[in-house]
Amino acid sequence: MQRVAVVLFNLGGPDRAESIRPFLENLFTDPAILRVPGFIRSWLGRFIARRRTPTATENYAVLGGRSPLLELTQAQAAALQAALAGADAEYRCFIAMRYWHPMSDATAREVAAWAPDSVLLLPLYPQYSTTTTGSSIAAWTAAAQRAGLAVPTTTLCCYHSDPGFAEATAALLRTAHAEARAKLPAAVPLRILFSAHGLPETFVRQGDPYQWQVERTVAAVMARLGELDHAICYQSRVTPQKWLGPSIEQELKRAAADKAAVLVCPIAFVSEHSETLVELDVEYRAEAEKLGVPAYFRVPALNSDAGFIAALRDLVLQARSGGRALRSFAGARQCPKPFGGCPHGKLRAGAKEPA
Ligand SMILES: C=CC1=C(C)c2cc3[nH]c(cc4nc(cc5[nH]c(cc1n2)c(C)c5CCC(=O)O)C(CCC(=O)O)=C4C)c(C)c3C=C
Ligand SMILES: [Fe+2]
Numbered sequence: 001m002q003r004v005a006v007v008l009f010n011l012g013g014p015d016r017a018e019s020i021r022p023f024l025e026n027l028f029t030d031p032a033i034l035r036v037p038g039f040i041r042s043w044l045g046r047f048i049a050r051r052r053t054p055t056a057t058e059n060y061a062v063l064g065g066r067s068p069l070l071e072l073t074q075a076q077a078a079a080l081q082a083a084l085a086g087a088d089a090e091y092r093c094f095i096a097m098r099y100w101h102p103m104s105d106a107t108a109r110e111v112a113a114w115a116p117d118s119v120l121l122l123p124l125y126p127q128y129s130t131t132t133t134g135s136s137i138a139a140w141t142a143a144a145q146r147a148g149l150a151v152p153t154t155t156l157c158c159y160h161s162d163p164g165f166a167e168a169t170a171a172l173l174r175t176a177h178a179e180a181r182a183k184l185p186a187a188v189p190l191r192i193l194f195s196a197h198g199l200p201e202t203f204v205r206q207g208d209p210y211q212w213q214v215e216r217t218v219a220a221v222m223a224r225l226g227e228l229d230h231a232i233c234y235q236s237r238v239t240p241q242k243w244l245g246p247s248i249e250q251e252l253k254r255a256a257a258d259k260a261a262v263l264v265c266p267i268a269f270v271s272e273h274s275e276t277l278v279e280l281d282v283e284y285r286a287e288a289e290k291l292g293v294p295a296y297f298r299v300p301a302l303n304s305d306a307g308f309i310a311a312l313r314d315l316v317l318q319a320r321s322g323g324r325a326l327r328s329f330a331g332a333r334q335c336p337k338p339f340g341g342c343p344h345g346k347l348r349a350g351a352k353e354p355a
């Protein structure tokens with residue numbers, strides 16, 4: 001029986017207070033994040049990380065000094081491996097985090113030691129961004145080479161409007177909406193705020209398809225929910241540049257002015273972590289109260305939701321049988337032409353997609 005290594009990509013998070021600064025250094029010295037010439041990046045990245053450490057430390061203190069992302073990703077990996085048992089091959093799930101352990105080099109060595117016949121790269125980012133999935137693919141490719149791992153590799157770039165993923169998200173949202181509605185007086189309107197991690201606008205102008213894909217996800221989810229008041233907004237701005245808007249703060253102000261309660265749905269995170277458990281659950285909840293938003297509710301992240309794991313299993317099986325080295329959830333490229341940051345766009349003009 002063929003052996004297939006499924007490598008789950010996520011960002012990673014510090015495992016204790018002392019890891020926060022080196023984690024941030026790894027993040028801010030990534031050329032996909034800090035887009036300045038190499039000779040400045042190392043120095044500037046470490047400087048930004050040092051400046052950011054106190055704020056991040058305060059956030060992680062709320063979570064006991066560490067990120068829960070690794071444990072949640074391990075649970076997803078175990079659930080996916082169980083869901084793939086008995087399929088056409090022997091599947092084993094591995095985790096490669098981008099900025100904290102286990103990172104690509106260690107995982108690539110572990111995968112090589114298992115001696116798979118092929119590898120399948122599976123981002124835990126439904127929408128492709130050059131800063132997340134793109135950066136993880138680059139790190140994995142280099143690490144696999146160093147580990148001498150030279151087996152055929154299939155890369156799933158995105159599943160922004162995959163029916164299984166959209167339905168799993170819609171199901172959680174449907175339940176949360178009904179629960180919130182039941183707690184509100186009939187006269188108070190309820191607005192869904194789809195909140196995605198932000199991105200500097202320049203990255204989108206340079207061709208990053210993330211915003212386009214976030215909008216596709218929201219359209220796919222809303223197609224399953226019907227006519228409900230909703231808006232897209234962006235959270236977690238980190239640098240002084242102009243980031244995608246509207247920000248979640250702007251949407252909370254608009255909700256307060258409209259006297260509408262809000263139901264915040266994290267749309268670009270599939271796991272709970274500091275940006276859901278601290279930013280959304282503590283900081284923006286307090287901000288909403290201060291602004292006079294009548295009520296604030298939040299949809300949980302998918303984590304190991306059975307519908308989500310089933311969607312990932314289907315994506316893995318489709319990718320395995322699809323015969324393409326690089327594929328979207330639907331097989332071929334989905335992003336419109338201007339988004340040159342889409343990995344399909346990086347294929348040389350006129351070249352055939354690798355088989
Ligand atoms: C320029 C900075 C950043 C960009 C661009 C960015 C994009 C981006 N990030 C995620 C998902 C996650 N980010 C997480 C943490 C995190 N991200 C940044 C900066 C940028 N992210 C920082 C500085 C941090 C550390 C926390 C902090 O200081 O606020 C995490 C993990 C957090 C955890 O608790 O483990 C995730 C997940 C996406 C989806 C994205 C763009 C599409
Ligand atoms: Fe981030």
Ligand SMILES: [Fe+2]
Nearest residue numbers: 334335342343
């Ligand atoms: Fe794409």
